[in-house]
Amino acid sequence: MDNHNTRRNFLKTAGLALGCLGLAMPERVFGSGGKVLDADGDTITLLTPGGQLVKVEKSKLKPAEMPSLTENQKRGREGLPNRSWVMVIDLSKCRNARKCMAACQAHHQLRPEQHHMNTLQMQDAEHTAPYYMPKNCMHCDNPPCTKVCPVNATFKRSDGIVLIDNERCIGCRFCIAACPYSARVFNWFEPRDAEKYKDVTYNIEANVPQKKGTISKCLFSADLLRVGKLPSCVSACPNGVYWFGDQNEDAVTNGTTKETTSFSKLIRDNAGYTLMKELGTKPRVYYLPPKNRAFPFEGEIQKHE
Amino acid sequence: MTNNLTPEESRQKLDKIFSDLTRSLKIKDELARFWIFILAMFTIVGLWGWMHQMRIGLGITGMRDYVSWGMYIGNFVFFVAVSLIGLLISSILHLLKFDWGQPISRVAETVAIAAIALAGLVIVMDMGRPDRFLNIFLHGRFASPIVWDVTVITTYVTISALLFFIPLIPDVAMLRDRLGDDVPILQKKLYAILSLGWKGNARQFEIVTHTVRILLVLIIPVGLSIHTVTSWLFASTLRAGWDSTIFGPYFVTGAFVAGSAAVILVMYVYRLRYDLDEYFTNKSFDMMGKLLVLMCLVYFYFNINEFLVPGYKMRLAEGVHLRELFTGRWSTLFWVVQIFGVIIPILLPLLRYFRRPLPLTLIAFLTLVASWFKRFIIVVPTLEHPYLPIQNVPENFVHYSPTAPEIMITLLPFFASAIIITMLAKLFPVITIWEYAEKQGIDKKYLLEEPEK
Ligand code: SF4
Ligand code: SF4
Numbered sequence: 001m002d003n004h005n006t007r008r009n010f011l012k013t014a015g016l017a018l019g020c021l022g023l024a025m026p027e028r029v030f031g032s033g034g035k036v037l038d039a040d041g042d043t044i045t046l047l048t049p050g051g052q053l054v055k056v057e058k059s060k061l062k063p064a065e066m067p068s069l070t071e072n073q074k075r076g077r078e079g080l081p082n083r084s085w086v087m088v089i090d091l092s093k094c095r096n097a098r099k100c101m102a103a104c105q106a107h108h109q110l111r112p113e114q115h116h117m118n119t120l121q122m123q124d125a126e127h128t129a130p131y132y133m134p135k136n137c138m139h140c141d142n143p144p145c146t147k148v149c150p151v152n153a154t155f156k157r158s159d160g161i162v163l164i165d166n167e168r169c170i171g172c173r174f175c176i177a178a179c180p181y182s183a184r185v186f187n188w189f190e191p192r193d194a195e196k197y198k199d200v201t202y203n204i205e206a207n208v209p210q211k212k213g214t215i216s217k218c219l220f221s222a223d224l225l226r227v228g229k230l231p232s233c234v235s236a237c238p239n240g241v242y243w244f245g246d247q248n249e250d251a252v253t254n255g256t257t258k259e260t261t262s263f264s265k266l267i268r269d270n271a272g273y274t275l276m277k278e279l280g281t282k283p284r285v286y287y288l289p290p291k292n293r294a295f296p297f298e299g300e301i302q303k304h305e
Numbered sequence: 306m307t308n309n310l311t312p313e314e315s316r317q318k319l320d321k322i323f324s325d326l327t328r329s330l331k332i333k334d335e336l337a338r339f340w341i342f343i344l345a346m347f348t349i350v351g352l353w354g355w356m357h358q359m360r361i362g363l364g365i366t367g368m369r370d371y372v373s374w375g376m377y378i379g380n381f382v383f384f385v386a387v388s389l390i391g392l393l394i395s396s397i398l399h400l401l402k403f404d405w406g407q408p409i410s411r412v413a414e415t416v417a418i419a420a421i422a423l424a425g426l427v428i429v430m431d432m433g434r435p436d437r438f439l440n441i442f443l444h445g446r447f448a449s450p451i452v453w454d455v456t457v458i459t460t461y462v463t464i465s466a467l468l469f470f471i472p473l474i475p476d477v478a479m480l481r482d483r484l485g486d487d488v489p490i491l492q493k494k495l496y497a498i499l500s501l502g503w504k505g506n507a508r509q510f511e512i513v514t515h516t517v518r519i520l521l522v523l524i525i526p527v528g529l530s531i532h533t534v535t536s537w538l539f540a541s542t543l544r545a546g547w548d549s550t551i552f553g554p555y556f557v558t559g560a561f562v563a564g565s566a567a568v569i570l571v572m573y574v575y576r577l578r579y580d581l582d583e584y585f586t587n588k589s590f591d592m593m594g595k596l597l598v599l600m601c602l603v604y605f606y607f608n609i610n611e612f613l614v615p616g617y618k619m620r621l622a623e624g625v626h627l628r629e630l631f632t633g634r635w636s637t638l639f640w641v642v643q644i645f646g647v648i649i650p651i652l653l654p655l656l657r658y659f660r661r662p663l664p665l666t667l668i669a670f671l672t673l674v675a676s677w678f679k680r681f682i683i684v685v686p687t688l689e690h691p692y693l694p695i696q697n698v699p700e701n702f703v704h705y706s707p708t709a710p711e712i713m714i715t716l717l718p719f720f721a722s723a724i725i726i727t728m729l730a731k732l733f734p735v736i737t738i739w740e741y742a743e744k745q746g747i748d749k750k751y752l753l754e755e756p757e758k
Contacts, residue, residue: 101697113698114370120696135693144543150451151437151444170440171363171433174451176373180543182691186373186433188364212362213433276692279543 069201073165076204076222079157085139085220086160087234088243088252088266090288094119094132095239095295101134103236107221109193109208114185116218117233121297130297131290134241136233137162137183137218138275138283145175145184154215160247160284161220165204169214176215180279184217220244230255239294247284315747322742323483326734329579330480331487334731341727344720351717354710355430363433365710371695372688372705376715377431378538379681383563384424384718385458385535386556386676390564391417391465392528396521405592407744408584408736409568412575414469415735416567419725421462421531423718430714450537457530464524470499471516475739475752478503482753492732505753532557539683545622546687555607561600562650563676569593569669571726573662575735584736587661594660597669601651608647625690634704635686642682646675 043055067075096119104110104117116136123130139162146154146162153169156162176184191210200209205222221231229235234242234255245252245263253260266272267286274283310318358365368375394413398406429435445452478500484493503509536556539547549555569590576585615623616631630639650672653659659668685705695703707715739752 113702115697118697120694122694148449148451148541150446150449150455151440152446153440153444168437168440168444169434170437172431172451173373173433174449174538176370177539177544177547177688178542180692182371182693182695185370187362188369189362281543 069167072201073167073204076163076165077155077157079159079161080225081158082248083159083225084247085225086245086247086252086263086284086286087136087139087220087231088263088272088286088288089134090241090243090270091131091133091290092288092293093239093241093295094134094290096121096132096298097238099236099238100233100242103232104136104218107208107232108206108216108219109191109197109210110185110216111189111192114216116183116185116216129290131293132297133287133290134233135181135183135275136285137179137220138181138281138285139218139220141282141284142280144178144180144279144281148174148178150174159225161222161225162217163204163219163222164207164215164217166207166211166214166216167202167204169211171213171215173215180276180281181283184215187212187214187216310746312751315751318745319742319747319751322745322747323479323738325581325584326736326738326741327480327484327487329575329730329735330484330492330732332579337727337731341724344724344727347720348717348724351713351720354713355717357710358430358714359435365708366714367701367705367707367711369702369705370698371691371702372685374431374684374688375705376681376707376711377427379677379684380715380718381424381427381431382535382556382680382683383677384420384427384722385531386560386563386680387567388417388420388424388461388465388564389528389532389557389560390568391468392524393561393564394568395468396524396528399521403592404744405589407740409572409589409593411469411472411733411735411737412571413564413568414465415726415729416564416571417465418462418469419722419729420567421458421465422725423722425458425462426721427718430717450534450541453534454531454538457527457534460527461524461531464520464527468517468520468524471513471520472737472740473733474499474501474503474513475505475510476734476737478505479738479752480734495732505749507749510749529557532560539687544687545620545690545692546626547683549611551607551610555604555611558600558604558607559676559679562597562604562646563673565593565597565600566650566669566673566676569597569666570673573666573669575730576662579730579735581735584741585662590662590665591657591660594654594665597650597665597672598654601647601672605647605651608643622690622692626687629686629690630682635682638678639682642675642678644675645671646679 197209395410533553540552
């Protein structure tokens with residue numbers, strides 16, 4: 001169908017955008033980003049990180065500077081046009097590899113005890129089988145967290161992502177109290193890499209550099225989505241747990257196999273569900289049940305009492 | 306009241322009232338100085354703790370990502386609660402014409418002002434970024450209960466301050482005219498300024514009475530809002546233990562309990578320290594004792610509703626929470642708080658003996674302490690039990706235990722409010738003289754006469 005087409009286009013544009021970024025600021029934005037191979041006349045050939053060669057008209061190239069703080073804050077509030085991001089987490093595949101957690105902490109400069117993505121060991125009732133459940137922010141469509149924020153520092157964008165502006169947050173932690181999924185973390189101390197990144201302009205779409213005394217949480221790697229990449233956790237998973245994509249296109253891509261499929265079909269065929277739907281928060285993160293597990297559950301189930 | 310005192314009697318009586326009630330201002334009070342000095346020292350220690358917290362981060366407290374509100378928020382709720390007594394005593398009792406409340410109303414206003422001013426400070430101390438406090442006004446988002454809270458608390462502070470100040474004007478004028486060299490010259494200047502050129506004519510009294518009456522009516526909805534909205538900080542979330550529809554009235558009655566206890570305590574100290582047995586009479590204590598019982602009964606009723614109904618159903622998350630309270634990790638504190646904060650102040654003051662000043666004060670003290678821990682137990686245990694398991698974090702994320710600097714910072718507002726209350730008592734009479742004199746049948750025209758030396 002033409003879904004697939006759009007999808008391919010999407011990926012292509014993605015690579016392209018990345019290449020341009022790489023050209024303009026090779027070390028600051030993406031250390032291993034695109035490379036200029038050859039420039040002749042009006043076009044220029046670029047190598048994308050995916051290993052693809054692309055030709056671009058020079059006139060189409062724009063310098064990819066980091067926007068200023070205010071501009072970044074402004075465009076960060078708007079969301080990517082006509083997108084509606086969803087994530088599908090296949091519990092039957094998760095073997096607790098925790099590569100997603102590590103990639104996330106690296107991307108968002110988190111301390112070891114701070115998790116945007118947290119793989120939990122779950123057991124629903126006394127005699128049911130335990131399983132692993134990666135859990136991040138659900139990017140609720142009816143988010144209790146944004147409602148309570150007194151300064152509009154955490155907000156819902158048009159593309160479904162719930163973001164935080166760490167330059168505005170006053171650190172009241174009301175949103176932590178309001179979030180039923182324990183998705184939010186706080187910078188109780190000076191953030192991990194505060195010293196290292198103290199001169200870097202704050203990026204609202206990645207919450208980096210992290211700011212002391214403010215909130216952080218999963219952002220669906222909004223900064224990567226802007227340049228057409230999949231979120232860090234999704235690409236980091238070695239086991240094919242994560243699917244990520246655009247509900248408007250009804251297409252999700254698997255972070256491991258890079259296979260793209262229909263979101264609705266995936267949910268329909270596998271009895272996908274959302275967490276604690278009875279709370280009415282309308283999550284954008286879907287789960288596929290932990291049946292026919294590819295990996296057995298190892299280890300003790302932790303009780304938290 | 307009989308109005309047939311002779312001018313001579315009136316003057317004598319007024320002189321006595323005046324000199325009794327200004328004793329706290331005139332007395333060379335080494336003890337009070339020492340007291341303030343000690344309080345100031347502790348306050349400074351607390352401030353130092355706060356500086357430390359601003360430098361290092363909120364991480365110096367025992368709070369972490371799961372229990373992200375702790376003692377500070379409990380403290381905030383406590384101070385807002387105590388401040389509500391201003392509403393109950395000076396407004397509701399006054400409008401219902403309970404005469405015995407009159408001598409207590411300035412005590413109640415003093416307690417209210419001290420408490421609400423400090424509540425404002427406490428909430429700033431809980432912020433991760435106090436430097437961005439103004440964002441609430443710059444970027445205020447009206448859907449947030451915090452913004453409602455800031456709005457109503459500011460209004461309440463204003464009205465309470467006016468309610469303290471306006472009835473004070475005639476008194477200050479008396480101080481201006483009658484106090485000799487007993488007080489420092491600067492203090493006399495202060496009275497001269499604050500009396501706003503008061504002359505004591507009928508028109509002025511009319512304005513005062515009228516304004517006060519309007520304020521007394523206004524403060525009722527505002528006062529109820531401050532504590533109702535404060536309770537919504539919890540009730541507006543989806544958490545087990547907070548997700549309750551009766552939190553508003555539950556908090557308001559709890560506040561009346563805490564406030565009555567605080568007023569009894571302050572009253573007792575004034576009575577003892579400034580020989581005011583004739584003013585804060587045994588009857589005042591007796592009535593306050595009855596008020597405490599009444600408030601506790603209502604509070605008891607809300608407690609039953611709050612715990613029995615969910616306790617009957619024991620729904621999953623609520624069941625975990627309640628089990629922790631009733632028999633689990635929090636049970637000792639929970640039961641001690643229920644007994645000292647609700648049961649004892651109902652049972653004991655039913656007996657006349659326990660409504661006498663000293664026993665009642667002791668009960669009030671216990672009740673007040675229990676009220677503080679009650680707030681603590683409303684805030685913390687709920688947060689220890691989110692819907693999803695707490696995993697992959699260090700042990701101190703799982704259970705909350707306050708740290709030493711956190712306790713210091715929590716105590717700061719107690720010392721600071723004691724300083725405010727003491728200073729107010731040293732500056733202004735603790736009972737509204739002109740109202741009191743009027744109740745004794747002394748005509749207003751004698752108020753501003755020069756006393757015979
Ligand atoms: S999961 Fe929590 S933080 Fe994320 S949108 Fe929902 S309520 Fe907000
Ligand atoms: S902690 Fe920050 S983001 Fe959360 S409610 Fe408060 S101001 Fe908003």
